[in-house]
Amino acid sequence: MSAAREQSEVQFGRTRINYDIRRSSRRSTVAVTVSPPGVVVLTAPQSTPVERLDRVVHEKARWIVSRLRLVRPGEPALPTREFVTGETFLYLGRQYRLMVRSGSPAVRLEHGRFVVTSPRAAEHERRAEIRDLLLQWYRSHAIERLQELVGRWAPRIGVDSPKVLVREQERRWGSCGAGVVRFNWRVIQAPLRLVEYVVVHELVHLLHDDHGRAFWAALGQSLPDYEQRRExxxxxxxRLQW
Incomplete structure (x- = not known):
């Protein structure tokens, strides 16, 4: 007879996240996986209390929910990016159509379009270059806009303006520590009010490390509608993952 399956659940906004717990004597850290058809599994060291695992799930809830939307049956899969003329890309919540031309490597935003020029090459090489060029453009514009928002909000929250870094992060929109805030470049695709939510969220973390009551109270003072923005x-x- 097999042992009973260990499980727990976490409420995140209006979403209830049920997850399985697998324990291993060989693990020293907690790992989170989301697999079809929407199974969330935490693999953890033998002695990790469930309360700690619940906190991990809550901290990673945004990423977990986004993955669940991708793997659950019946929900349309997001199309794979081809980086060809006609595709659309988001910047600050607005859709821009991509136009690919031959020429020296460059990206510019003009007349409501992303115009990307790339030297003639094999198709797969060209697509990879176009992605890299777009990524460079997004990162440079992200650092500019995020620095502006951090500079505007830091004094309102009562913290010194931290150093701003833009990174390639898959599971988080932002993180912070020791006078530095790090942001996922992908967030710059979202509408400005959502980018602002991520910035304020991380700045408040400079005052409160965890997601306790004090943190949410401080966030609510700065952004009374933070729940709507978070949702x-x-x-x-x-839609921002590529």
Missing amino acids: ALRQAGP
Whole structure:
């Protein structure tokens, strides 16, 4: 007879996240996986209390929910990016159509379009270059806009303006520590009010390390509608992944 399956659940906004717990004597850290058809599994060291695992799930809830939307049956899969003329890309919540031309490597935003020029090459090489060029463009514009928002909000929250870094992060929109805030470049695709939510969220973390009551109270003082912004970002999240 097999042992009973260890499980727990976490409420995240209006979403209830049920997850399985697998324990291993060989693990020293907690790993989170989301697999079809929407199974969430935490693999953890033998002695990790369930309360700690619940906190991990809550901390990673935004990423978990976005992954669940991708793997659950009956929900349309997001199309794979081809990086060809006619595709659309988001910037600050607005859709821009891509136009690919031959020429020296460059990206510019003009007349409501992303115009990307790339030297003639094999198709797969060209697509990879176009992605890299777009990524460079997004990162440079993300750092500019995020620095602006951090500079505007830091004094309002009562913290010194931290150093701003833009990174390639898959599971988080932002993180912070020791006078530095790090942001996922992908967030710059979202509407400005959602980018602002991520910035304020991380700045408040400079005052409160965890997601306790004091943190949410401080966030609510700065952004009274933070719950609506957080939910909107959760729903938009899967469309920002590429």
